[in-house]
Amino acid sequence: MSGPKSALSQPKLDPRTAPAFPKAAHNLLRDAQLRKNVHHATSVIQNKRARVVSELPDWEQLRVAGQRIREHTMAHLDAYLEQFEQNCTRAGGIVHWARNAEEARQIVVHLAQQAIQENAQPAPEILKIKSMTTEEIGLNGALEAAGIRPYETDLAELIIQLGHDKPSHIVVPALHKNRQQIHEIFRREMNLPNLGSSPEDLADAARLFLREKFLRVATAISGANFLIAETGGVCIVESEGNGRMCLTLPRTLITVAGIDKVIPRFRDLEVFLQLLPRSATGERMNPYNSIWTGVYENDGPRSFHVVLMDNARTSVLADSEGRQTLNCIRCGACQNICPVYRETGGHAYGSVYAGPIGAILTPQLQQMEHARSLPYASSLCGACYEVCPVRINIPEILVHLRHRVVQHDSKGFGALRPEPIAMKVMSRIFQSESRFRAAQRLARNADRPLARKDKTGKPWIHWLPGMLGGWTQSRDLQALPDQTFREWWEQRNRAEAKTNTSAGGTNGG
Amino acid sequence: MAADARSEILSAIRSANRGATDLTHAELDYAEIPRDYTRHAGLSRDETIALLTERLVDYNAHVFPCGADQLPSAIREALQQHGASHVLIPGDFPRNLLPDGVDVTSDTNLAPAELDRFDAAVTLCTLAVAETGTLVLQGLAGQGRRAATLVPDLHVCVLRVEDIVNTVPEAFDRLASTARRPLTFVSGPSATADIEMTRIKGVHGPRQLYILLVQSLI
Amino acid sequence: MSREGVSLRISLFITCYNDTLFPSTGQAVVRVLERLGHTVDFPAGQTCCGQMHVNTGYWDEALPLVPRFVEQFRDSEAVVVPSSSCVAHMREHYPAMARQLEATGKHPGLAAAVESLLPRVYEFSELLTKRLGVTDLQSLFPHRVTYHASCHGLRVLQLGDGPRSLLECVRGIDLVPLPGLEQCCGFGGTFAIKNPDVSTAMLDEKLEAVLSTNAEIVTACDNSCLMHIHGGLHRRGVPVRTMHIAEILAGDEDSTR
Secondary structure, rough: OOOOOHHHOOOOOOOOOOOOHHHHHHHOOOOOHHHHHHHHHHHHHHHHHHHHHHHOOOOHHHHHHHHHHHHHHHHHHHHHHHHHHHHHHHHOEEEEEOHHHHHHHHHHHHHHHHHHHOOOEEEEOOEOOOOOHHHHOOHHHHHOOOOOOEEEOOOOHHHHHHOOOOOOOOOOOOOOHHHHHHHHHHHOOOOOOOOOHHHHHHHHHHHHHHHHHHOOEEEEEOOOOOOEOOOEEOOOOOOHHHHHHHHHHHEEEEEEHHHHHHHHHHHHHHHHHHHHHHHHHOOOOEEEEEEEOOOOOOOOOOEEEEEEEEHHHHHHHHOOOOOHHHOOOOOOOOHHHHHHHHHHHHHHHOOEEEEEEEEHHHHOOOOHHHHOOHOOOOOOOOOOOOOOOOOOOOOHHHHHHHHHHHHOOOOHHHHHHHHHHHHHHHHHOOOOHHHHHHHHHHHHHHHHHHHEOOOOOOOEEOOOOOOHHHOOOOOOOOOOOOHHHHHHHHHHHHHHHHHHHHHHHOOOO | OOHHHHHHHHHHHHHHHOOOOOOHHHHHHHHOOOOOOOOOOOHHHHHHHHHHHHEEEEHHOEEEOHHHHHHHHHHHHHHHHOOOOOOEEEEEOOHHHHHOOOOOOOOOOOOOHHHHOOOOEEEEOOOEOOOEEEEEEEEOOOOOOOHHHHHOOOEEEEEEEEEOOOOOOHHHHHHHHHOOOOOEEOOOOEEEEEEEEEEEOOOOOOEEEEEEEEOOOO | OOOOOOOOOOEEOOOOHHHHHOOHHHHHHHHHHHHOOOEEOOOOOOOOOHHHHHHHHOHHHHHHHHHHHHHHHHHOOOOEEEOOHHHHHHHHHHHHHHHHHHHHOOOOOOOHHHHHHHEEEEEEHHHHHHHHOOOOOOEOOOOOEEEEOHHHHHHOOOOOOOOOHHOOOOOOEEEEEEOOOOOOOOOOOOOOOOOOOHHHHHHHHHHHHHHHHHHOEEEOOOOHHHHHHHHHHHOOOOOOOEEEHHHHHOOOOOOOO
């Protein structure tokens, strides 16, 4: 990548090819407009969330219930998935299973082709409701390769699609765009030269552009927010109404869902429909929630398929410290509060899942090689854990994943890199008082040549070599003081002992 | 093969959980989940109505309390305010609630393009949640198909005061026996926050929502 | 005096970086506690709690530091640590580390020893407010000061209003609220050098907030944050200083930087 422009025009959200986080961040940080957009959006939504959460005196109890329901589900996931399959099938749905992204793509493309034919559609097109799961598996690319045109119907995804861009947030994918940028995209791609630029104008344009498709296209693909094992039902949480359009007007509906979307019972929604809207968009309730079970006579699609996908979720489940990652209900609150995400936006994470959840989910869904920089894309401040509605201890998982990265990278010759050597050396130093004191003296002597006196006469360092150079890139460092604390302490003890001896008194300590 | 994928995934889950589970075991553990969150709000009837009204108005929905005998004229008023002349009703909507002289059509499973010709839909609903300003539709008597309350730009919804609950858990208590129905939760007109995080009305779905609040229906 | 009016013997765990870079903080802690009538001791064999290693992914290299810490402090009545991130690390990780070590057979009783010791280990401000029950130390510090809430103290230790209530009692202090005080400063340990660009971007926001208060001094419970903030201020040529909360409570102007 040669500069900020090219870095932004084709963001790489494939962890296998995306640049490591520090490099991606470096480029994105140079985009002042992006930073402004992200600052604004995250500030607004943080405040909204804080306000509606403070209205609920039982928020902590809801979080605990949410966490425990999700943990319970994962511990009994086999039973619940089977129960879901049975109930969904009984109600007229058809359930498919996919081990990985490739299989899921194949199944969905096949079902879509079948539907387009059965529905005698004049053109091979389908409607899509926003689904991070379908982004995760690159479904649109597979559909297009099979000659099927997918129309994104979420306003943000529409903006992304028309702008040839990639999502940067799991709930508000076009958060990194401002009104002017959106206006430009719509004007150009919808061929509306006189389009106004107020948010209302933009929403109107999207409404008209998509309406004719809703009324015409007979096949739709969705994700799912929740799969209800007890009833075989599916729940979708949305704001704009495009979900309702795609779920009720077409003749065929194909739903793609990770196996981690299951909840045990219908009544568990009483918890999640409180946690999710308040955490995701800072509302007491989002405009529309749709729950349907199988197929109905005279209401909605006549043909309904669910594709249950694993795609490494079972390996996350197998990691005793990482498995709480699967509690996630995809609210995005962690992204909104994260001070790192706030500076870089989502594309820096090189994955459809960005921010804190991305930093723990992507490395676990992908092989560690591809996403090894993500667990380090955090200052471990813990704000994400504080806002997570299902109490995922994200900082602890980050530390655990860092350990895995180190274990992975320290195999064989990897152990000879400067960082692991330095860490081993420091560990040895810390295991001995005399070695520690020697190291302190050494450091104090070593920094002498680097120190310069400032205007007040105090010595500061403006440049450090090697790994430590990252510090002095933007910060100064005070030179080591002439005396360590323990040297001072010992000096004071000696002075007191002298005083006590000369006074003839006992040592009072 | 499909069967292979299913058994492989279930097997991987069992291996990760160090054993298979079944619903009987699950039930015991499920009962242990702490549910110390609020179920009931302890508001009086008037407070509940006031709260629902406030929340609905906050979402830019219109709320009109009326007596049961005033319903037909309230419906007429709502339709006129919006300039709606082609009105869609569910086939089993109570005719005695409709005003005279308004062009109504029964939804006989009309195609989407035909639905688009209507300016308004008038329906009943199952219940409303005061705390969140939510209406719940289930396609039960007088409520209509999901598409009927989606395509026309105005939705006039008749809500009985006795069908208002305070909290989301209370709503789920009432909905438990009809959990497999097609459910739609409506909390205000359609909106998006995708443009600079400002909630703006009206992307898809009805841009106008009128709720007629009645004590009871004749 | 403690809440019960008793004089305690308090062991100081200075932490590796305070020992080497910020001895004035340790001196201030000693001064404050002695002024309150307590005795301070300093087990000489102490070195480091292992936080940097664990947080960078080097869990195994940090394991030997757990029995070392226990050995140094097992008989202490109370341990005071002028670094909330170090205490957070110990509370969050030492029990699991101890169990892991004990399972090797080489450290019998370590898990129980850690369990017994940890409740006696306090971050400096929480020692004062929670263990000793004092907020007014009769300190004097007539300067305009703003307080930054270090993340580990805020979220892991749940220090709450403790540090601020201590500062509010200081005579002559002009305590100005810091906008966004709960937002991370961007230090994050090795994060500052592994992700220097983002760390700097986060620091820029913190510095803007600091400058908007017109404070002379920024304070916090962690010198790690302060080192980062001061380093940024100094690079910008801004004369605002940083001081650990202990140094303000010691009411000692000579130790400011």
